[in-house]
Amino acid sequence: MTAPVRTRIAPSPTGAPHLGTAYMALFNLAYARKHGGQFILRIEDTDQQRSSTESEQAIFDALKWAGIQWDEGPDCGGDHGPYRQSERLDIYEKEINRLLEQGDAYRCFCSTERLNELRAQQMADKQTPRYDGHCLSLSAEESVKRAQSEPHVVRMKIPDSGTCQFHDELRGEVSIEWSQIDHQVIRKSDGFPTYHLANVVDDHYMGITHVIRGEEWISSGPKHILLYQQLGWDAPVFTHLPLLRNPDKSKLSKRKNPTGIFYFRDAGFLPEALLNYLGMMGYTLPDQREIFSLDELVDTFDLKRISLGGPIFDLAKLKWLNGRYLREKLEPAQVVDRLLQWKANPDVLGKIMPLALQRLETFSDFFPLAQFIFNEQPDYAIEELTGKFEPEQPARLLKIAEWELEKLSKWDRDAISSLFQKIADIEEMKLKQLLPLFFVAISGSTVSLPLFDGISILGPDITRMRFRHALEKLTDHGQGLSKKGVKKLEKEYASSYGNRID
RNA sequence: GUCCCGUUCGUCUAGCCAGGUCAGGACACCGGGUUUUCAUCCCGGCAACAGGGGUUCGAAUCCCCUACGGGACGCCA
Numbered sequence: 186m187t188a189p190v191r192t193r194i195a196p197s198p199t200g201a202p203h204l205g206t207a208y209m210a211l212f213n214l215a216y217a218r219k220h221g222g223q224f225i226l227r228i229e230d231t232d233q234q235r236s237s238t239e240s241e242q243a244i245f246d247a248l249k250w251a252g253i254q255w256d257e258g259p260d261c262g263g264d265h266g267p268y269r270q271s272e273r274l275d276i277y278e279k280e281i282n283r284l285l286e287q288g289d290a291y292r293c294f295c296s297t298e299r300l301n302e303l304r305a306q307q308m309a310d311k312q313t314p315r316y317d318g319h320c321l322s323l324s325a326e327e328s329v330k331r332a333q334s335e336p337h338v339v340r341m342k343i344p345d346s347g348t349c350q351f352h353d354e355l356r357g358e359v360s361i362e363w364s365q366i367d368h369q370v371i372r373k374s375d376g377f378p379t380y381h382l383a384n385v386v387d388d389h390y391m392g393i394t395h396v397i398r399g400e401e402w403i404s405s406g407p408k409h410i411l412l413y414q415q416l417g418w419d420a421p422v423f424t425h426l427p428l429l430r431n432p433d434k435s436k437l438s439k440r441k442n443p444t445g446i447f448y449f450r451d452a453g454f455l456p457e458a459l460l461n462y463l464g465m466m467g468y469t470l471p472d473q474r475e476i477f478s479l480d481e482l483v484d485t486f487d488l489k490r491i492s493l494g495g496p497i498f499d500l501a502k503l504k505w506l507n508g509r510y511l512r513e514k515l516e517p518a519q520v521v522d523r524l525l526q527w528k529a530n531p532d533v534l535g536k537i538m539p540l541a542l543q544r545l546e547t548f549s550d551f552f553p554l555a556q557f558i559f560n561e562q563p564d565y566a567i568e569e570l571t572g573k574f575e576p577e578q579p580a581r582l583l584k585i586a587e588w589e590l591e592k593l594s595k596w597d598r599d600a601i602s603s604l605f606q607k608i609a610d611i612e613e614m615k616l617k618q619l620l621p622l623f624f625v626a627i628s629g630s631t632v633s634l635p636l637f638d639g640i641s642i643l644g645p646d647i648t649r650m651r652f653r654h655a656l657e658k659l660t661d662h663g664q665g666l667s668k669k670g671v672k673k674l675e676k677e678y679a680s681s682y683g684n685r686i687d
Numbered sequence: 688g689u690c691c692c693g694u695u696c697g698u699c700u701a702g703c704c705a706g707g708u709c710a711g712g713a714c715a716c717c718g719g720g721u722u723u724u725c726a727u728c729c730c731g732g733c734a735a736c737a738g739g740g741g742u743u744c745g746a747a748u749c750c751c752c753u754a755c756g757g758g759a760c761g762c763c764a
Contacts, residue, residue: 197764311688338762365690373762380764404759499698502714
């Protein structure tokens with residue numbers, strides 16, 4: 186009897202839940218369901234700095250909203266737990282020690298500086314950057330002794346020569362020379378395992394039979410294959426799916442596209458339409474149907490039908506699909522319900538009302554004032570945006586604000602308020618001079634509800650889209666930033682505001 | 688830079704594995720019809736096998752080379 190099919194999705198709880206996670210989840214879910222197996226959610230929180238519980242909760246909420254359900258996970262339990270990597274450290278420790286004892290792994294005491302230099306040198310010499318094995322020569326005694334007092338990592342020992350070949354369900358045999366593979370760190374100096382180790386160990390103990398993941402992982406395939414061998418385990422079946430792309434064909438990124446799952450919720454998309462659309466990225470049902478439910482996808486699912494060219498995420502087609510769901514899949518009364526749930530609910534209206542109240546004489550005044558909360562994109566003339574600013578200023582300020590907003594860890598009124606105050610200070614402007622631009626970019630008008638509250642209600646994704654829209658509008662009128670201009674601004678920005686983060 | 692993966696209309700794709708129908712559908716776009724407007728809906732149109740070489744009676748389909756695109760190269764995942 187063959188083992189039951191088990192697939193998983195393993196997001197890391199850093200930042201906003203990503204559309205790519207939902208995309209991978211969909212195919213993992215479909216495969217497991219089609220074969221009567223289980224689909225598991227595992228939280229990969231081995232990066233102590235960047236992981237957060239809020240982000241973890243957001244992943245649960247986002248996937249549930251999208252209609253993705255898992256059979257086992259940190260929130261619902263299961264027989265193969267715990268499902269959070271930070272709670273499995275003893276398991277990794279045991280396996281790492283086993284690798285050390287077997288001589289398949291070794292401790293490395295090299296400093297970050299030394300490694301950076303090495304990497305730079307190798308890049309300059311047109312070689313693949315790779316650890317030079319400096320600490321490999323340490324005797325077992327010395328290694329153990331130094332480990333007691335010095336910070337160190339544990340690395341995989343990779344063969345010096347030969348080729349690693351592994352099978353991909355869609356691409357056939359993939360071969361990569363061992364000389365291209367780095368001596369991967371498997372335990373960081375903080376004692377946490379890295380992705381590669383934790384992932385292999387967990388997939389094994391959780392009984393994962395099929396690993397369906399993004400194309401970005403192909404090049405680390407050999408590391409994973411080697412770990413399975415060294416640990417004496419059977420490797421799962423690997424399938425690498427194409428990556429969702431921006432219109433310029435680069436890997437989907439929030440700089441160029443809405444990538445947060447919540448963006449689609451907040452911008453008024455139906456989750457079933459989004460899931461349907463993701464299902465047609467790189468995939469078609471055998472009968473070419475374009476409108477299908479998750480169940481229909483599952484019933485006819487065939488992994489081999491996935492095409493390998495990276496699909497460009499096209500908002501226009503998603504909107505068309507969403508329109509058809511609204512008209513064909515729901516009754517008007519149901520649409521009313523869904524609309525109410527969306528933003529016409531006491532929670533959202535309750536947030537807006539205190540802001541609008543001073544400005545109200547009758548109810549009729551309410552919706553015009555609040556329109557920008559419900560609009561996909563407010564409309565305005567270019568002159569309203571540029572106002573009294575010098576020609577270069579609006580684009581510059583919008584870009585700076587976009588970068589600053591990116592850094593915000595807590596999205597609330599006060600944080601946003603002090604952020605704009607900071608920009609005003611650095612730019613030596615009065616807040617009052619600075620803000621009209623943003624009022625227009627966000628609300629479409631200089632007469633509107635308080636800006637910071639508005640931004641805080643809209644959330645990061647929609648705010649980013651509005652800034653981008655304003656920037657595009659400026660570019661269309663010859664007042665945007667050129668590629669060079671952005672580069673130059675980036676330098677200026679770094680010196681007065683600090684480095685950008687992604 | 689090195690390695691890996693990919694490449695059918697502007698976009699999502701069918702066809703490819705088991706060579707042989709004017710390369711099919713959808714979005715977008717354009718035109719027409721229905722509609723007091725708009726939208727919906729209906730009809731029509733535009734538009735692609737990256738290039739070159741091979742194998743073959745015959746290649747989008749099999750093989751090779753080139754070009755282009757993407758990804759990876761972290762004590763991130």
